[in-house]
Structure formats: C-alpha cells, structure tokens
Amino acid sequence: MPYSQKTKYGNLYDLPSNNGDSICVQHCIKAVDSASENGRIALVVPEGFLFRKDLTKTREYLLENCQLQSVISLPKGVFLPYTGVKTDIIYATKVNRKISSSEKRKDFWYFDVTSDGYSLDNHRRKLDTPSDLSKYEEYRKLDDDQVEDMLKVGFEVIPLDKVYKNSNILVGSRYRTHTVKKSKSHEMVKLGNIATFIRGISFPKKAQKDQADDLLNVITTRAAQADGIDFKKVVYIEKSYAKPDKMVFKGDILISLANSLELVGRVTYVDENYKDATFGAFMGVIRVNYQKVHPMYLFHILNSIEAKKYFRAVAKTTTNISNITFEDLGNLVLPLPRLDYQLKIIDELNRYQEMIVGAKKIVNNYLPKLPSYETVVSTSLNDLELFEIMSGGTPSTKNPDYWGGDISWITLADLPQEEYVTTIDKSVRTITKKGLDNSSAKMLPVGAIVVSTRATIGRVGIVKHPLATNQGFKNVIIKKPDVVIPEFLALLLKEKTEEMEFLASGATFKEISKFNFGKIKVELPSLNEQKRILLKIHEEESFVKPAKKVIEVFEHKIDTVINKVWGE
Structure with a gap:
C-alpha cells in the first residue's frame, strides 16, 4: 500500500476518512467478492497501522469483515533503499463477509521475522543464513494439527479478547510474556x-x-x-x-x-x-x-x-x-553468583575482550594503500588509447515497464562507505531491457571502474558482472588490460579522492563533469610492478582475515561463558 498518503475519496467508503492507510485497507476488503467462500487478502502495511489510535476503528472494521489468520512482523529495512519504514503482513480469509459469532476466531497467529535472508541495509545483500520466512512458508496453511510444531519455530498465539480490550492493537509483541530461564547453579x-x-x-x-x-x-x-x-x-x-x-x-x-x-x-x-x-x-x-x-x-x-x-x-x-x-x-x-565467582568470570571475559579489541584495531586500521613505485606511464583519464570514460543514465521513473528486470543497475547503495574499494557483482536495483534502451544508461563490461562523482564523491568499485550505471557515476573502461590492471587503477583512483573533490563544482550539490574527471592524473608502473604491488596488498589482506576470525571466535567464547551462567 502507499504508506501514509491522504485521499479525497474517503467518503466513498464505510469509514469515511482522508487517511490513505485506512482507505487502502477498506478498499482491499471491498475489492474481494462478498459472495466468495474463499476470499482472502495478504496486505503489507506500515507497522503504524497495527497500533495508531486514529486507526482503531479501521482495525475493528478489519476484524469484523475478515477472519484474521496471521500478522507477520517484518524487520525494519526490508524495503530499503526505497523506504526504511517497519512493515507487517496482514493475512486474512473470509474477506468482505460479516463473520458470525460461531465462525469468529478466538486468536490469530503472530510471527516475528528477524531476518528475511538479506542484509537490512541499502545493499540488501544475500546472507548465508536462512530466511525466517521459510519457517512461515512451511506452516502457512496454519493447520490445527501443526500447532505444537509452529510454536517451536517461533509462531505465537495472540488472544483476540486481549486485542479487543486494547484498542484493537495487532502488534503481537504487546501481548508477549517472557519466560525467564532459571540457573540451576546460581x-x-x-x-x-x-x-x-x-x-x-x-x-x-x-x-x-x-x-x-x-x-x-x-x-x-x-x-x-x-x-x-x-x-x-x-x-x-x-x-x-x-x-x-x-x-x-x-x-x-x-x-x-x-x-x-x-x-x-x-x-x-x-x-x-x-x-x-x-x-x-x-x-x-x-x-x-x-x-x-x-x-x-x-x-x-x-x-x-x-x-x-x-x-x-x-x-x-x-x-x-x-x-x-x-x-x-x-x-x-x-x-x-557469589562475588568471588563473579570476579573469576570477569577475569576470563576480560582476557577474551582484550583479544577482540586487539583484533578490531587491526581490522579497523587497515587500508590497502599503494606503496611508492617508479612511474612508467604518466597520463590522465583523458588518454583515449588507454581509457574510455562513460557516464551513466537513469530510465524514466514514470514508466513501470523500465524497472524490476534482470539487468543490474548500480546506485550509490551498491558502494557502501565502509568499503575501501567495492567488488560489484550485483546491484540493489534492476532495470529491464526496455528501460536500458530508453535511457542514456550503458552496459559496463567486467573490469570497468565506477566512481561516484555526484554529491557523494570518491567511492570506487570494480565491475565483476556486466551491469548498467546511473548518472551519479563516471565509469572508466580500460582499453589496454596489458598496460592497466583494473584493481590497481581502482586503488589509484581511490587515493585521488581529494583531487576529485577539488575538481567538483556546483551550488546545490557538487559534481565532477566528464571533462574535469578526465583531468585526473594517472601514474602507472609497469604491468609486472602492478602485479607485485597487488600481490603484496593481497598478502597484507591475508593477515587481516585471521583478525576477523579472532573476533568471531572470542565473541563466541564470551557468549559460551555467559550462557553457562544462565544454565545453558
């Protein structure tokens, strides 16, 4: 639904309102044939719909005109980079029918999703861990004979009598009781x-x-x-x-x-x-x-x-x-525990924590800087024999046929600030072939270097999979791979951030023009020297990786000690 909009057509509905959230829910209910035995809806709503005081009557209307089966709480961030609003899925059956007293449910299922299988940031990268939604999918029929198994995987039963007494609030966590584990030793x-x-x-x-x-x-x-x-x-x-x-x-x-x-x-x-x-x-x-x-x-x-x-x-x-x-x-x-036992625990945990702090210093302080080298080729990005500078483009946002295809289309969300140089093999957003053909966006080949040059200046990435790019980037295609290694050029351009900021201009936000971007100096050593430098950087990175493992191992040790105190 279009979150938090206003409407002038609210007088056409059973509960007149200019609140778009209320009217959207009423509209979806009315859109289902009232004569249908199996009419059902699954509607994504902003979480505010579940508890806002001004929507109390709308929730009452939903409960009277539907058989509420479940509310699925989604984590904040599932719709990034478009909106960070926390959302829920309402699933109901017997839609647009007056529910008789004998048919009315006494409760509904509440399921809290903490991970949908993707990172909850603008990048939305696929995680190695499974999605909680797979548990819901396994039990989505909500059969009575599965109740015991459903409770074990995280489903909660929310009594509707409590909902009616609490302004029809549908946030399941409001009715949650927490069972504290009891330690057998302390x-x-x-x-x-x-x-x-x-x-x-x-x-x-x-x-x-x-x-x-x-x-x-x-x-x-x-x-x-x-x-x-x-x-x-x-x-x-x-x-x-x-x-x-x-x-x-x-x-x-x-x-x-x-x-x-x-x-x-x-x-x-x-x-x-x-x-x-x-x-x-x-x-x-x-x-x-x-x-x-x-x-x-x-x-x-x-x-x-x-x-x-x-x-x-x-x-x-x-x-x-x-x-x-x-x-x-x-x-x-x-x-x-007794104070003397607490001190023993603290001593052990402090040793683990010192290991973590030391490892984090290594991870946080390492930057893959280029060492001094003897320049063989001194030129600029305007060198047409070595490079081609390509700008990006944006398909029209007014045409839905241009979006959601299978062509990766990178934006700033694909170049996170915390990464020195980003390896880009997929994107947050995608476009269709029609969207590509009807914009100035061009496909970039593997090995192209993308640089953010509008508003946020100096983020760098290497293309590892063919993709299109938006107008906020300047993209460098290397014509002679026997002279320039993409990874080396990416590191070199990252170190030119200060020069890029000097070349940028603009009142509302700064941007580097294609002409000025081409002025950026490029000092290249021989191909063998580039390989040697990159090999050295990869060697340095191999020292950093164990530090990341140290953090993981000793954080687990701390968890183990504390869990033991709890009695696990």
Missing part, C-alpha cells in the same frame, strides 16, 4: 533489587553548541556503542543543564531506553570517570549495589542473548522507536 534476582536506575537529562535543540572548552558532554544513543563511548558523537551543551546525580561515573552502565527494536537495551560500560559527562533523555544509567554485584559482571549479563530477548519482548514499539520502562528493566530476572 541465585536468580530481579535487576531492580541489585541496582538503581537514572534517566538522562532533557534539553532543547537550541541548547546544543559547537565543540568548545568548558561545555557539558551529553552521551546520546548514537555515542553510546556496545564497545564504549564514542566522544566524537557526543552533544555539547551549557553546564547549566548539569545535574549532580545524572553525571556518569566509572562503573556505571549506560542503557539505550529508546531506540530501534534491534538496538533498544544496548548497554555501554563506563570504564573511567569522564570529566563533565552526562547522558541524554533516551539513555539511562544502571548504578549497581557493589555489595551484591560487580558492574562488569552485570554488563556482560545485560549484553547476553537472554537479556536481549527480554528487552525485545517487553519493549513498547511504535513505527520507528521501541521503549523500555524502568519498571520492565527492574523486573529482569538474572543469575547472581
């Missing part, structure tokens, strides 16, 4: 009995200042990361907003109280007494009773899979934000 206590909670400060946006001395550092959800506080992302305000009990101290545990469902409940350990540091209103601080629990032990417990399940279960979710209350936080039941 006492189980509520978090509220061993710690106190403090909410962060509020301040108007106009209070924010540029970084300067003698200001208050406000740690926000953006600055409080799982591996520590990123002080490059704190907010600065006047010290007059400071409150003594809301400053952060060594041993405090910061927790994200309002965030996306995936990140709500994320904790950050405060490892030292930072000067003039407080925390924002979306954050909370957990301050422990040192006679009962060590803060580092508690940090690891709150970072465990079991705790994250709890936060996800109790979070109150709106369209984009999930919230955890201090009441729910205090009701988290967790294992509490």
